[in-house]
Amino acid sequence: MFLKTLSIIAAIAVFSGSAYAQPKKVIADKIVAQVGDKIILRSDIYNSILDAQREGVPLPPNPECVLVERALIEKALVLQAQKDSLPMSEEDVEAELDNRIRGFIMKYGSKEVLEEVAGKSIYQLKEDFREPIKEQKLSMQMRNKIVESVKITPNEVRDYFDKIPKDSLAFYESELEISEIVVYPKANRDVESYVTRELNDWKKQVEDGTKKFEQLAKSYTEDPGSKEAGGQYSINKNDKFWDPAFISAAFKLKEGQVSPVVKSKFGLHIIQMVSRSGDDAVIRHILRIPPVTDEEVKDAVVKLDSVRSKIIAGSIGFGEAVNKYSEDESSKFSGGRKQGRDGSSFVTIDQLDKDLVLALKDLKPGQYSKPIAYADERGKKAVRIVYLQTRTEPHRENIKDDYSKISQRAVEQKKNDVLEKWFKSHIPNYYITIDKEFAGCSSVKDWLGNSVAANP
Numbered sequence: 300m301f302l303k304t305l306s307i308i309a310a311i312a313v314f315s316g317s318a319y320a321q322p323k324k325v326i327a328d329k330i331v332a333q334v335g336d337k338i339i340l341r342s343d344i345y346n347s348i349l350d351a352q353r354e355g356v357p358l359p360p361n362p363e364c365v366l367v368e369r370a371l372i373e374k375a376l377v378l379q380a381q382k383d384s385l386p387m388s389e390e391d392v393e394a395e396l397d398n399r400i401r402g403f404i405m406k407y408g409s410k411e412v413l414e415e416v417a418g419k420s421i422y423q424l425k426e427d428f429r430e431p432i433k434e435q436k437l438s439m440q441m442r443n444k445i446v447e448s449v450k451i452t453p454n455e456v457r458d459y460f461d462k463i464p465k466d467s468l469a470f471y472e473s474e475l476e477i478s479e480i481v482v483y484p485k486a487n488r489d490v491e492s493y494v495t496r497e498l499n500d501w502k503k504q505v506e507d508g509t510k511k512f513e514q515l516a517k518s519y520t521e522d523p524g525s526k527e528a529g530g531q532y533s534i535n536k537n538d539k540f541w542d543p544a545f546i547s548a549a550f551k552l553k554e555g556q557v558s559p560v561v562k563s564k565f566g567l568h569i570i571q572m573v574s575r576s577g578d579d580a581v582i583r584h585i586l587r588i589p590p591v592t593d594e595e596v597k598d599a600v601v602k603l604d605s606v607r608s609k610i611i612a613g614s615i616g617f618g619e620a621v622n623k624y625s626e627d628e629s630s631k632f633s634g635g636r637k638q639g640r641d642g643s644s645f646v647t648i649d650q651l652d653k654d655l656v657l658a659l660k661d662l663k664p665g666q667y668s669k670p671i672a673y674a675d676e677r678g679k680k681a682v683r684i685v686y687l688q689t690r691t692e693p694h695r696e697n698i699k700d701d702y703s704k705i706s707q708r709a710v711e712q713k714k715n716d717v718l719e720k721w722f723k724s725h726i727p728n729y730y731i732t733i734d735k736e737f738a739g740c741s742s743v744k745d746w747l748g749n750s751v752a753a754n755p
Contacts, residue, residue: 331734332367337374337434339367341736364740367733371746375722375729376438385440387433395432396425397535401579404533409574409581445721446714451706459709460698468696474645475659476688478635480606480620481627483681484599486589491567494589498560498569501585505557505571512557512571512583521566522586523677530571530585536578545570549582564628565677591680596672599682603670607684610667617667617686627681635686643704645691652676655685662687 332339344366351358359365400413400421407413414420419427486494501519504510513529520530534541536550542563552558552572561568566588573581606624609615615623621635630636639646648656654673662668668685675681691700698705726746733747 329734330732331736332371333730333732334371334374335378335729337378339370339374341734343370361740361742364737364742367737367740368742368746371731371733371743372722373434373438375726376441377434378729379725380437380441380444383441383444385437385444387437387440391436392429392432395436396428397537399428399432400425401533401535401538404579408528408531409533410576410579442718446717449710449714449717451710451713455713456702456706456709457698459712460705470693470695471691471701472647472693474639474647474691476644476690477637477646477651477655477659478617478621478686478688479627479630479637479655479683480603480617480625480635481630481675481681481683482599482603482624483626483679484591484595486591487595490592491589494567494587495560498567498585498587502557502559502569512585516583516585519587520585521588522584525584530583531573531581532584533579533581536580545584549580549584550575552582588679596680596682600670600672603682603684607667607670610684627683658683658685659687664689 328340328342330338331341331344344363347366348358348362351362403413403417403424404410407416410421413424417424501510501515505512505515513531516530517526520526522530525532534546534549536546538546542565544561545563545565545568548558548561548568549570549572552570554572554574556572558568558570561570566586568584568586571583573583575581603624606615606620610617610620618634621631625631625635627635630638636644637646637651638644639650651659652673654671658668658671662685664687666687668683668687670682670684672680672682694700696705723745731746733743737743738747
């Protein structure tokens with residue numbers, strides 16, 4: 300089947316691309332397959348496997364066969380995308396290149412270490428990535444174009460479901476749809492002033508040479524993500540996940556300079572610029588979170604109790620209340636909704652923190668909890684209202700309770716059928732060669748059937 304691996308193209312592409320950051324490849328190279336003028340190298344296949352093994356990425360059985368098929372599929376889609384003149388934004392490619400390089404810099408700790416490990420400059424690494432990223436984007440565009448008109452009817456969903464053997468139907472634990480409004484109590488001004496003085500004192504110690512910034516960070520920072528690294532991060536000026544105030548303050552610094560105290564959504568910081576190259580920089584920081592007292596927590600509880608009363612009275616909708624009052628950025632723009640591991644709106648009990656599980660114990664669907672004080676995953680004190688929208692009982696998959704899940708699988712199956720048909724009609728039009736090394740791969744047998752010059 301041409302499409303045996305289409306569903307895992309994206310996952311494999313993640314680790315196959317990592318080959319470009321690894322030094323001293325030792326796999327002997329040659330062309331092992333070709334579609335039109337697009338070649339596939341032996342090193343593309345086996346170095347990807349080596350990289351995945353280094354990273355601990357689970358590999359499918361016969362990974363070399365899976366990767367060859369993936370590469371053949373991608374090359375065919377790229378050729379058709381070029382033939383159809385699908386647009387390719389150089390800005391999108393450049394943005395993806397920057398993201399890829401930043402990921403490696405964060406992994407290795409600094410630009411200099413990355414260049415040393417890779418044996419290449421950042422510029423050379425970006426050029427190595429450029430064509431593979433273009434091809435990945437083009438192949439995905441072409442795939443989306445082929446299936447863009449695929450829709451599914453309720454009758455087709457039911458037909459799909461009826462063909463599933465009854466003893467193969469999934470069993471679901473209880474699932475819930477939950478939304479919440481979260482506020483973070485603010486420390487009082489006296490406490491914040493004390494922490495500010497503390498940070499200013501450390502800043503002076505660094506500036507007069509009595510202490511090293513990284514030593515202070517290891518001892519005092521409350522950022523667990525950088526504590527062992529002496530507060531160090533590799534950052535980019537355009538990264539969206541950094542607090543704007545933090546990024547702005549960092550990029551005002553000269554190398555070696557320490558910032559005044561900076562207030563972000565996480566707490567108070569001092570920042571030291573270690574090195575900078577354009578929009579990329581290596582910085583160190585010390586984070587201190589001004590402690591919140593029981594009094595501030597009580598104030599937040601009173602505030603949310605008032606919000607809850609308005610929701611129950613119908614004077615404000617829950618979604619509107621989330622937008623107006625919630626301070627949890629991860630859910631603020633999704634109506635406060637918790638997301639499951641699969642990205643859906645359904646979560647299971649094991650995906651929730653123990654405080655939330657307790658809050659849900661006596662709630663019925665459609666009810667709102669009273670304000671509950673808790674500590675978030677960073678240990679920061681917070682107060683929330685929980686809205687339980689739905690709760691399912693443990694059950695075997697059925698069309699009534701699980702229609703949306705079944706429908707998603709059914710439409711994916713229909714898309715794969717359309718892609719299968721497309722490949723069968725288009726592959727004979729391409730010049731294809733496959734090396735005898737991969738002739739035993741069952742996943743490429745349809746490609747071998749259309750190979751015009753396979754090695755004997």
